[in-house]
Amino acid sequence: MPGMWRMGLSLGRVPDEALLTGLTTGDPELAVAFVRRFQRTVFGVALAVLGDPQLAEDIAQQTFERAWRHAQVYDPRRGSVRSWLTSIAHNLAIDAVRARRASPLDPQDLDALLGTVTETPERRALADDSAERVRRAVAELPREQARALVMAGIYGMTAREVADTEDIPLGTAKTRIRTGTLKVRALLEAAEKR
């Protein structure tokens, strides 16, 4: 593709933060490089939450537009560009889901997602350490806590919605979300100290 190389430097090697800075300059080539680098992640998050490719595409597009408008407030101390984009996509997807959620979560979707986020390490041998630690920690939770954590943390369901979906008292839903979260945090901190 013409222009992919400038002064012998491939845009593929430019750090994420530099591409984000470049995005604000209105240079279409940098915008293409930025979108190309993160589109799988952004679309993947939107699709996992929404389960609807067309809506997920709208949300993914809005994510890039928002990142472009707010690139100046990105703070590298708070996390990577990828995790910043992930959280923008997630927030937008949750808002979209809340705006239209008429039917309860499909139990099959939840089971499939739970399987994805806890799948065995052999299939993920090349995954980075921190993701692997989270995966193992979630896999170690009792099933009902892992379900509550995924419902809240990924699908953005409130404790009341978790309670209704699981047909359990509100207090039990709150306890499952909280216990699951604190256990994962404790397992992560233990793993980081090792």
Next chain:
Amino acid sequence: MECERLRELDAELALGVLPARERAEAVAHLDRCPDCREHVERLTAVGDGLLALLPGAEPPVGFESRVVRALDPVPTPKRRRHRPRLAAAAVAAALACGFGGWAIGTVVEAAPPPVTQRTDAGLREAALVSDGHEVGRIYTHAGDEGWVYMSVDLGGNGRGPVRCLLVHVDGSTVPVGSFPLKDGHGYWGAPATTDPATLTGARLTAPDGTLLATASFPTSH
């Protein structure tokens, strides 16, 4: 709200699923309680970690070009509004973040006079070197919507601020701004109008003028 009550809601707050009213009360508590704030921040890593486990997915054909079209501000008069908007956002960001690491725009006043034509030389990269060792990288993008970005690790050499000057072929230097370090490490980016025909390198200096690192850009031709 007291700490004890906050801790009951910590996970829901960190995962972003607390209903609006409780959330407002909890956030008000965090504003005045550093211990609870730190506790909740640590829990947000669980939510972020979960999201990082979601598998990527290939968007539909044409997604990339649709997005890029939507991002293109282009009509020229509109473009001119970018800088003031950047500056305003930068002030807000600096206030919100407590320091100006990404306070893009605060240095616009100090940028050299704009060149009127965008050049084709585009992006350039160079190592930042101190005592013969690479301590970071600097990138510049040419043109009147150009920018400069760098990341640097000066080891134990403190907190900055580090001043960045661009060096031109006639030996003149132009300050583009300064940025703080954390444990000797920092990232920084800012709009900067650069002309690859005259830009030859960069210098990072301490507040007292001590040279911390230099960079030489490869020549254009």
